[in-house]
Amino acid sequence: MTSSNPLYASAFVCNTFRSVWKVMTNWHISKKVLSMQILFTGFEALSIILFSGLAIGSIIIIYFLGLLSQLGADQLMYKILIVIITRELGPILTAFIIIARSGTAIATELGTMVAHHEIEAYIATGIDPMTYLVAPRFLGVTFSLFLLNIYFNFAGLIGSFFVSYLFTDITFHDYFTNVTSVLKASDLILSAVKSLVFGIIISLVSTYNGLRVENALTEIPQVAIKAVSVSFMLCIVVNLMMTFYSYF
Amino acid sequence: MEKEIIRLEHINYTSNGHQIINDVSMSVSEGTTTVITGRAGSGKSSLLKIMASILIPDSGNVCYSPEIRKNFRKKSGFVFSDSALWSNSSIYDNISLPLQVYFPKMNRNEILERIDEVCEIMDFHPDLKLRPADFSEGQQKTISFMRALIHRPDIIFMENPLKSLDFETINRVIKLIGEIKNKKSTLVITTSMPEFTSAFGDVVFTLKDGKI
Numbered sequence: 001m002t003s004s005n006p007l008y009a010s011a012f013v014c015n016t017f018r019s020v021w022k023v024m025t026n027w028h029i030s031k032k033v034l035s036m037q038i039l040f041t042g043f044e045a046l047s048i049i050l051f052s053g054l055a056i057g058s059i060i061i062i063y064f065l066g067l068l069s070q071l072g073a074d075q076l077m078y079k080i081l082i083v084i085i086t087r088e089l090g091p092i093l094t095a096f097i098i099i100a101r102s103g104t105a106i107a108t109e110l111g112t113m114v115a116h117h118e119i120e121a122y123i124a125t126g127i128d129p130m131t132y133l134v135a136p137r138f139l140g141v142t143f144s145l146f147l148l149n150i151y152f153n154f155a156g157l158i159g160s161f162f163v164s165y166l167f168t169d170i171t172f173h174d175y176f177t178n179v180t181s182v183l184k185a186s187d188l189i190l191s192a193v194k195s196l197v198f199g200i201i202i203s204l205v206s207t208y209n210g211l212r213v214e215n216a217l218t219e220i221p222q223v224a225i226k227a228v229s230v231s232f233m234l235c236i237v238v239n240l241m242m243t244f245y246s247y248f
Numbered sequence: 249m250e251k252e253i254i255r256l257e258h259i260n261y262t263s264n265g266h267q268i269i270n271d272v273s274m275s276v277s278e279g280t281t282t283v284i285t286g287r288a289g290s291g292k293s294s295l296l297k298i299m300a301s302i303l304i305p306d307s308g309n310v311c312y313s314p315e316i317r318k319n320f321r322k323k324s325g326f327v328f329s330d331s332a333l334w335s336n337s338s339i340y341d342n343i344s345l346p347l348q349v350y351f352p353k354m355n356r357n358e359i360l361e362r363i364d365e366v367c368e369i370m371d372f373h374p375d376l377k378l379r380p381a382d383f384s385e386g387q388q389k390t391i392s393f394m395r396a397l398i399h400r401p402d403i404i405f406m407e408n409p410l411k412s413l414d415f416e417t418i419n420r421v422i423k424l425i426g427e428i429k430n431k432k433s434t435l436v437i438t439t440s441m442p443e444f445t446s447a448f449g450d451v452v453f454t455l456k457d458g459k460i
Contacts, residue, residue, distance in 0.1 A: 028348065028352055029345075029348060029349060109336070112335075113334075113335075116330070116332060116335065117328055117330060117332035118332055118333075118334050118335065120297065120302050120328070120332060121326070121328060121332040121333070121334065121395075122334075123301075123302050124300060124302055124321070124324075124325075124326035124328075124405075125321065125345055125346050125349060125395075126321030126322065126346070126349050126350065127345070127349055214263075214264070
């Protein structure tokens with residue numbers, strides 16, 4: 001494939017950022033694609049994010065509640081909750097869910113459009129595919145991931161509260177006070193920045209790989225697999241780097 | 249003498265390492281019907297897409313006259329061989345998107361009037377709420393004609409316009425091409441049907457292995 005060289009990839013990234021501004025000027029055309037992307041990536045993922053958040057929050061509290069009680073370090077539980085849910089698992093797990101749901105969908109959809117000459121039809125109609133197809137997906141996925149991360153955090157903390165309530169009879173007020181007392185602005189900022197960066201990575205990798213299809217329909221599953229594996233890898237590496245940087 | 253509006257100079261184009269177009273130079277004049285013919289795989293479609301600025305050649309120049317160059321997309325329409333309708337959009341969006349792009353202030357009633365107009369031309373009235381997958385290949389091709397004509401372009405590119413069409417629609421397209429010729433619009437057509445070439449082509453180019 002001619003489009004697999006780093007120079008092409010860099011140009012694609014630059015062009016996407018430039019096209020984000022053009023979305024605003026072509027709002028009457030792009031708004032539908034953007035709102036549909038937020039619907040598919042954000043709204044339709046709410047249930048799975050809620051379920052994952054509640055489950056993860058419950059598991060963490062079950063695991064640490066007994067352990068920390070034995071050590072007499074009950075208050076440490078809230079710090080652990082914030083570190084695991086807000087700083088680490090919230091952004092990365094949300095990103096994984098979005099890669100599995102929307103990353104594959106975007107790569108497959110764009111790949112099919114290329115193979116069926118639909119992209120050429122947009123060009124012939126005077127519509128820039130970067131402005132009409134790539135930039136709204138970039139904005140939609142990034143914005144959705146940012147909001148879903150917040151939602152996951154709430155779900156995780158609510159899940160851990162329910163389990164705490166069952167085992168320790170802690171009131172919601174006490175739980176909430178303890179959580180907010182250990183929660184720092186840096187935790188929220190790191191979590192928000194991570195979710196934004198992961199959204200950027202997933203949308204860029206998925207759209208880039210989708211548009212790499214040249215002619216054959218058989219290329220579509222290949223680019224979908226590539227989009228998923230590269231997104232996973234990049235998110236993990238970037239997460240590691242950001243966590244490392246935040247502690248040192 | 250007709251005015252030259254598109255000129256191709258020493259065009260070369262490769263795809264996946266294969267030379268598709270090999271040093272082709274040609275021109276298209278205003279108000280004429282130019283037919284590019286040749287066997288399957290001779291490079292007709294690639295040449296047409298290069299001429300319509302859909303594909304970028306590896307080398308060579310594509311020159312447009314100043315009046316065509318300004319708002320080229322608005323002044324041109326393209327009918328794809330395999331329809332290339334947007335599968336995730338309704339038929340209404342498929343046909344009306346060029347209007348939404350070129351005439352953003354046009355209201356829905358005006359758009360519907362224009363759609364009615366092209367439906368009459370093609371004698372086909374599809375349900376605008378349906379999607380392309382709800383129609384046969386031939387019907388999709390007819391809708392792609394509507395999309396190319398809706399903004400009343402001055403120059404129309406047609407890639408294998410008769411492919412996938414039934415006998416009745418072929419006659420309608422031939423009649424349509426005759427009407428476009430009478431209006432002195434510019435047509436560039438690719439086809440591998442010799443009878444079609446002789447009936448309509450004011451200028452005929454034959455491609456063989458990417459060369460004229």
